[in-house]
Amino acid sequence: xxxxxxxxxxxxxxxxxxxxxxxxxxxxxxxxxxxxxxxxxxxxxxxxxxxxxxxxxxxxxxxxxxxxxxxxxxxxxxxxxxxxxxxxxxxxxxxxxxxxxxxxxxxxxxxxxxxxxxxxxxxxxxxxxxxxxxxxxxxxxxxxxxxxxxxxxxxxxxxxxxxxxxxxxxxxxxxxxxxxxxxxxxxxxxxxxxxxxxxxxxxxxxxxxxxxxxxxxxxxxxxxxxxxxxxxxxxxxxxxxxxxxxxxxxxxxxxxxxxxxxxxxxxxxxxxxxxxxxxxxxxxxxxxxxxxxxxxxxxxxxxxxxxxxxxxxxxxxxxxxxxxxxxxxxxxxxxxxxxxxxxxxxxxxxxxxxxxxxxxxxxxxxxxxxxxxxxxxxxxxxxxxxxxxxxxxxxxxxxxxxxxxxxxxxxxxxxxxxxxxxxxxxxxxxxxxxxxxxxxxxxxxxxxxxxxxxxxxxxxxxxxxxxxxxxxxxxxxxxxxxxxxxxxxxxxxxxxxxxxxxxxxxxxxxxxxxxxxxxxxxxxxxxxxxxxxxxxxxxxxxxxxxxxxxxxxxxxxxxxxxxxxxxxxxxxxxxxxxxxxxxxxxxxxxxxxxxxxxxxxxxxxxxxxxxxxxxxxxxxxxxxxxxxxxxxxxxxxxxxxxxxxxxxxxxxxxxxxxxxxxxxxxxxxxxxxxxxxxxxxxxxxxxxxxxxxxxxxxxxxxxxxxxxxxxxxxxxxxxxxxxxxxxxxxxxxxxxxxxxxxxxxxxx
Numbered sequence: 034x035x036x037x038x039x040x041x042x043x044x045x046x047x048x049x050x051x052x053x054x055x056x057x058x059x060x061x062x063x064x065x066x067x068x069x070x071x072x073x074x075x076x077x078x079x080x081x082x083x084x085x086x087x088x089x090x091x092x093x094x095x096x097x098x099x100x101x102x103x104x105x106x107x108x109x110x111x112x113x114x115x116x117x118x119x120x121x122x123x124x125x126x127x128x129x130x131x132x133x134x135x136x137x138x139x140x141x142x143x144x145x146x147x148x149x150x151x152x153x154x155x156x157x158x159x160x161x162x163x164x165x166x167x168x169x170x171x172x173x174x175x176x177x178x179x180x181x182x183x184x185x186x187x188x189x190x191x192x193x194x195x196x197x198x199x200x201x202x203x204x205x206x207x208x209x210x211x212x213x214x215x216x217x218x219x220x221x222x223x224x225x226x227x228x229x230x231x232x233x234x235x236x237x238x239x240x241x242x243x244x245x246x247x248x249x250x251x252x253x254x255x256x257x258x259x260x261x262x263x264x265x266x267x268x269x270x271x272x273x274x275x276x277x278x279x280x281x282x283x284x285x286x287x288x289x290x291x292x293x294x295x296x297x298x299x300x301x302x303x304x305x306x307x308x309x310x311x312x313x314x315x316x317x318x319x320x321x322x323x324x325x326x327x328x329x330x331x332x333x334x335x336x337x338x339x340x341x342x343x344x345x346x347x348x349x350x351x352x353x354x355x356x357x358x359x360x361x362x363x364x365x366x367x368x369x370x371x372x373x374x375x376x377x378x379x380x381x382x383x384x385x386x387x388x389x390x391x392x393x394x395x396x397x398x399x400x401x402x403x404x405x406x407x408x409x410x411x412x413x414x415x416x417x418x419x420x421x422x423x424x425x426x427x428x429x430x431x432x433x434x435x436x437x438x439x440x441x442x443x444x445x446x447x448x449x450x451x452x453x454x455x456x457x458x459x460x461x462x463x464x465x466x467x468x469x470x471x472x473x474x475x476x477x478x479x480x481x482x483x484x485x486x487x488x489x490x491x492x493x494x495x496x497x498x499x500x501x502x503x504x505x506x507x508x509x510x511x512x513x514x515x516x517x518x519x520x521x522x523x524x525x526x527x528x529x530x531x532x533x534x535x536x537x538x539x540x541x542x543x544x545x546x547x548x549x550x551x552x553x554x555x556x557x558x559x560x561x562x563x564x565x566x567x568x569x570x571x572x573x574x575x576x577x578x579x580x581x582x583x584x585x586x587x588x589x590x591x592x593x594x595x596x597x598x599x600x601x602x603x604x605x606x607x608x609x610x611x612x613x614x615x616x617x618x619x620x621x622x623x624x625x626x627x628x629x630x631x632x633x634x635x636x637x638x639x640x641x642x643x644x645x646x647x648x649x650x651x652x653x654x655x656x657x658x659x660x661x662x663x664x665x666x667x668x669x670x671x672x673x674x675x676x677x678x679x680x681x682x683x684x685x686x687x688x689x690x691x692x693x694x695x696x697x698x699x700x701x702x703x704x705x706x707x708x709x710x711x712x713x714x715x716x717x718x719x720x721x722x723x724x725x726x727x728x729x730x731x732x733x734x735x736x737x738x739x740x741x742x743x744x745x746x747x748x749x750x751x752x753x754x755x756x757x758x759x760x761x762x763x764x765x766x767x768x769x770x771x772x773x774x775x776x777x778x779x780x781x
Contacts, residue, residue: 061171062113062114062171063079063485063488064080064461064462064485065112065113065114065169065171065461065462066078066110066111066112066113066459066460066461067111067112067113067168067169067170067171068111068168068169068217068219068220069109069110069111069166069168069217069271069457069459070271070273070316070371070412070457071414071459071460072488073488074273074274074275074316074319075273075318075319075373075374076371076373076412076413076414076415076457077373077375077414077415077416078414078415078416078417078459078460078461079416079485079486079487079488080416080417080460080461080462080463080483080484080485080486081417081418081483081484081485081486082417082463082478082481082482082483082484083416083417083419083460083463083465083477083478083481083483084096084431084465084476084477084478084481085419085431085443085444085478086431086443086444086446087429087444087446087465087476088446089446089447089448089449089452089472089474090449096476096477096478096479097474097475097476098140098464098475098476098477099141099142099474099475100142100472100473100474100475101137101142101472101473102471102472104119104121104135104137104468104472104473105121105452105468105469105470105471105472105473106119106120106121106122106163106456106468106470106473107161107163107164107455107456107468107470108120108121108163108164108165108166108167108456108468109166109411109456109457109459109468110166110167110456110459110466110468110473111166111167111168111169111176111459112139112169112459112461112462112466113169113170113171113174113176113190114171114174114190115138115139115140115462116136116137116138116139116145116190117136117137117138117139117466118134118135118136118137118167118169118176118178118190119134119135119163119166119167119468119473120132120133120134120135120163120165120166120167120178120180121133121135121162121163122159122162122163123147123149125159126159127698128698128699128750128751129698129750129751130152130159130696130698131149131150131151131152131751132149132150132151132152132162132163132180132181132184133147133148133149133150134147134148134167134176134178134186134188134193135147135148136176136190136193137473139461139462139464139466139475142473142475145193146192146193147193148178148186148188148193148194148195150180150184150186151182151676151692151693151751151753152180152181152182152693152696153182153676153677153692153693153753153756154182154202154203154209154641154673154676154678154692154693154756155181155182155183155202155209155693155694156209156210156211156694156695157181157182157209157210157211157212157213157215157695158211158213158695158696159695159696161181161212161213162181162213163181164181164213164214164215164269165178165179165180165181165215165216165217165218165269166217166456167218168217168218168219168220168225169190170190170220170225170249173249173250174189174190174191175187175188175189175190175196175249175250176188176189176190177218177220177225177227177249178218179201179215179216179217179218179227180215181209181213181215182200182202182209182693183200183201183202183203183207183209183229184198184199184200184201185198185199185200185201185218185227185247186198187225187249187250187252196250197251197252198252199252199647200647200756201227201229201245202641202643203611203643203647203756203757203759204514204611204643204647205231205233205245205257205512205611206231206232206233206234206237206611206612206643207229207230207231208229208230208231208232208240208267210267211695212267214266214267214268214269214314215229215269216228216229216268216269216270216271217269217271217272219271219272219274219283220249221246221274221281221283221297221298222298223248223249223250224246224247224248224249224255224297224298225246225247225249226244226245226246226247226272226283226297227244227245227247228242228243228244228245228272228285229242229243229267230242230243230264230266230267230268230288231243231245231259232611232612232615232616232637232640233611233612234565234582234608234609234610234611234612234613234614235565235580235608235614237257237259238612238613238614238615239262239263239615240262240263240264240615240636240637241259241260241261241262241263241264241288241289242259242260242261242264242268242287242288242289242312243257243258243259243260244256244257244258244259244283244295244300245257245512246297246300248509248510253509253510254510254511254512254513255507255509255510255511256299256300256507256511257300257511257512257580258295258300258301258302260287260288260289260291260293260302260305261287261289261291263635263636264287264288264289264290264312265288265289265290265310265311265312265636266288266290266311266312267288267312268286268287268288268312268313268314269314270285270286270287270312270313270314270315270316270317270326271285271316271371272284272285272316273285273316273317273318273319274297275319275492276491276492276493276494277294277303277319277322277324277346278322278346278347278348279493279494279495279531280296280303280494280495280531280532281296281297281298281494281531281532281533282294282295282296282297282303283295283296283297284317284319284324285316285317286308286312286313286314286315286316286317286326286328287305287312287313288312288313289312290307290308290309290310290311290312290313290328290330290333291305291306291307291308291309291313291354292305292306292308292313292317292324292326292344293305293306294324294346296528296531296532297532298528298532298533298534299505299507299528299532301505301532303346303350304346304349304350304351304352304353304357305351305352305353305354306324306342306344306346306352306353306354306357306358307333307352307354308326308328308332308333308340308342308354309328309330309331309332309333309340310330310331310332310333311328311330311331312330313326313328313368314328314368314369315327315328315367315368315369315370315371315372316371316412317371318371318372318373318374318379320374320379320393322345322346322347323343323344323345323359323393324343324344324345324346325341325342325343325344325372325374325379325393326341326342326344326372327339327340327341327342327365327367327368327372327381328340328367328368329366329367329368329369329383329384330368332363333354335363337363337364338364338366339363339364339365339366339367339368339383340361340362340363340364340365340367341361341362341365341367341372341381341389341391342358342360342361342362343358343359343360343361343393343396344357344358344359345357345358345359359396360395360396361396362389362391362396365381365383365389366383366384366385367381367382367383367384367389368384369384369409369410370382370383370384370409370410370411370412370413371412373412373413373414373415373420374393375415375420375434376434377392377393377394378390378391378392378393378399378434378436378439379391379392379393380413380415380420380434380439380440382405382409382412382413382422383409384408384409385406385407385408385409386404386405386406386407386408386409386424386425386426386428387402387403387404387405388402388403388404388405388422388432388439388440389402389439390403390434390439390440398439399436399437399438399439400435400437400438400439400440401438401439403432403439403440403442405422405424405428405430406424406425406426406428407424407426408424408425408426409422409424409425410425410454410455411423411424411425411454411455411456411457411458412457413457413458414457414458414459414460414465416460416465418433418434419431419432419433419443420432420433420434420440421458421465422458423448423454423458423467423469424454425453425454425455426453427447427448427452427453427454427469428445428446428447428448429445429446429447429448429454429467430442430444430445431443431444431445448469448471449471449472451470451471452469452470452471452472453469453470453471454467454469454470455470456468456469462483463477463481463483464476464477465477494531494533495531497529497533497534497535500529500530500531500533501529501535502529502530503527503528503529503535503538503572503573503575504527504528504529504530504575505527505528505529505530505532505575505577506525506526506527506538506540506570506571506572506575506576506577507525507526507527507528507577508523508524508525508568508570508577508578508579509523509524509525509526509579510523510579511579511580512579512580512581513579513580513581513582514581514582514584514646515558515581515582515583515584516558516583516584516585516586516646517558517559517560517561517562517583517585518557518558518559518560519557519558519583520555520556520557520558521555521556521558521581522553522554522555522556523542523550523554523555523556523568523570523579524537524554525537525538525539525540525554525570525572525577526538527572527575538572539553539572540554540570540571540572540577541570541571541572542554542568542569542570543568543569543571544556544566544567544568544569545566545567545568545569546564546565546566546567546581547559547562547564547566547583548564548566548581548583550568554570556568556581558581558583559583561585562583562585563583563584563585563589563607563609564582564583564609565580565581565582565583565608565609566580566581566583567579567580567581568580568581582609583609584609584644584645584646587649587652587776587777587778587781588775588776588777588778588781589644589645589758589774589775589776589777590773590774590775590776591607591773591774591775592626592772592773592774593606593619593626593627593628593772594626604618604619604620604626605618605619606618606619606628607644609644609645610642610643610644610759611642611643611644611757611759612640612641612642612643612759613642613760615634615637616630616631616634616637616638616640616642616762617629617630617631617642617771618631625772626772627657627770627771627772628770628771628772629768629769629770629771630668630762630764630768630769630771631764631768632663632764632765632766632767632768634764638763638764638765639669639762639763639764639765640761640762641673641678641759641760641761642759642760643673643757643758643759644757644758644759644776645757645758646757647755647756647757648755649675649755649756649757649758650675650719650721650754650755650756651675651719651720651721651778651779652674652675652718652719652758652776652777652778652779653674653716653717653718653719653776653777653778653779654672654673654674654716654717654758654774654775654776655672655714655715655716655717655773655774655775655776655777656672656714656715656760656771656772656773656774656775657712657713657714657735657771657772657773657774658670658681658712658713658714658715658769658770658771658772659710659711659712659713659769659770659771660681660683660707660709660710660767660768660769660770661709661710661767661768661769661770662709662710662767663766663767663768664766666683666684666766666767667683667684667709667766667767668683668762668763668764668765668766668767668768668769669681669682669683669684669761669762669763670683670715670761670762670769670771671760671761671762672715672716672717672758672759672760672761673717673756673757673758673759673760673761674717674718674719674728674756674758675719675721675726675753675754675755675756676692676753676755676756677690677691677692677717677719677726677728677747677749677753677756678690678691678692678761679715679717679728679730680761681705681707681713681715681732683707683709683766683767684766686704686705686706686707687702687703687704687705688702688703688704688705688730688732688744688745689701689702689703689745690702690717690728690730690745690746690747691747692749692753698751699747699748699749699750699751700747701745701746701747702745703744703745705732705744707732709767711734712734712735712736712770712772713732713733713734713735714732714733714734714735714739715730715731715732716730716731716732716739717729717730718730718743718779720779721752721754724752725748725749725750725752726748726749726752726753726754727746727747727748727749728746728747728748728749729743729745729746730743730744730745730746731743731744731745732744758776760774
């Protein structure tokens, strides 16, 4: 018996007596495409009357309804309420280049609005900006977008206005790398969930692939959970929201090389399946109770590269690597394009744009491998009985599934010269939308009448009333950043073992750290100082936790004397610093103590850390620094202010002010010879006035008097208006020493 394709449609929540805070469900247009893999999370549309052929050269008979040659990119669009949303580069190749979310009329391609923002404190190259995709929420009308450097925003879908937003790199330690891999937001009921490799603070100081669930209306952190520590890779494996064995699950490929299923309401793990020695990038496909995915890295159980696997989790939990495999094909390099399944057939496009077709149930091949091109990055679309696929090197195909041959080609062609395809085709209201690196196309056949078939029956969760036993206690919010004396109210909720909400409860609170809390859950931060506090809530043997950082207004001074533990050789940097503790240690040198960034950190020798509130502006940061020499090489040492970096470069013997490393859109660099094993003082001042930012810096030997003049200056006409102070350092070649860090408001 072939397995029928079952995944949920857009999930909505309903007002209940037990959960009065949940949102009232609204009718969802089944022809909207609000998630990049579609309303069923699988690349399948139920629409009919779609194109059988097209020609990218617009004209009569081309089936190109409209095209925009100013909106090329790599993001897969989404459609809601007659509007198309996508993420793109903004002002490419200019001194004000950044990123933008755009909204178009889906029928005409006319621009309605754009929301522009900067890329900063990131190693992402400009050609990989706009890697993620928006997710649209029919319930609220909001659109959620993750930028390349970690800017996460909730936007009004009608106007583009920001409802709430957070710089995830500064606030939580999101890693934005040269690879540019950026994950995809997903909505579950009243949550919007996003993930990345995160190097945070406290017990999250070591990197892990971590998910953050926000209240989609307010931006409060509801839960914050991760997978295995020290993953090899960042990842762009999009989560799949589904129901497995009667349990709502978020299934994804992790940076640790395993497939995981989490409870989306709590973040608690359900099961994991270890698969690859590196991170997974394919969005898992759910077919009935099977999870199917692939990769093109080395397997954990062999030296062979690549695999496609079908996992049957049944009712298992924990590590199911040895018990969950149904079938597998080794040496199939399928690590970029997500598969689709139609009528018991599985269609897998490998990295070289070769199509493999298998029986979903058995894994047996169907027909011969079909060659389509040389490189495949986008994922296919199945709609109107056809498969729409585009290779990265510019070939497009419309295929038809075949029971004997796997698939047959109906039509094919080339994109315009120079165009590549990294985004996936989508379908909405009788139209196919394709975003290439050169254009955004809207395709429709004027001689056809579009329609839609009914979707398959969606799987349902087990009735919550069949298990009213509380198994998990959640504190909301789960993570907070405060000023001294600020107050924050916390509530507690219980969930059963399947992660289903039961009710709000009154728990007993206790604190681990400074501050006070009332029996009703109203916390007040200590009146002064940098501090970290854990809130523990207890009820009937269940314990929940939440974390609070308290960071005071300026001025600050850190000399690391209080960070030393007399009983230990190495101390710790301040706990409230995001991204610092795992990468830095405190050492004693005679009567002095200082902070050292060491060379032996796995995947952390080149990094940034942040001290405080992202809304800070107009301040000066200063530090004493020293770079060691190893194998005739020196490190790079930097200060961060308001989204800008002052970098004292060892190999280049230069001093640079910049915001975005690969693009250097507003950078200024001067020669600056400096010596190893000698203390210097660095100073960076950020100032915003008259709609631009001015950065001024100086460096001098510590034993000498501070010079009167700034020695390097840079001006940004597209300014970062605010940002947390912090540090940058590249200790790959030699250690970095830091002491006497001061941050003061300008004019003080």
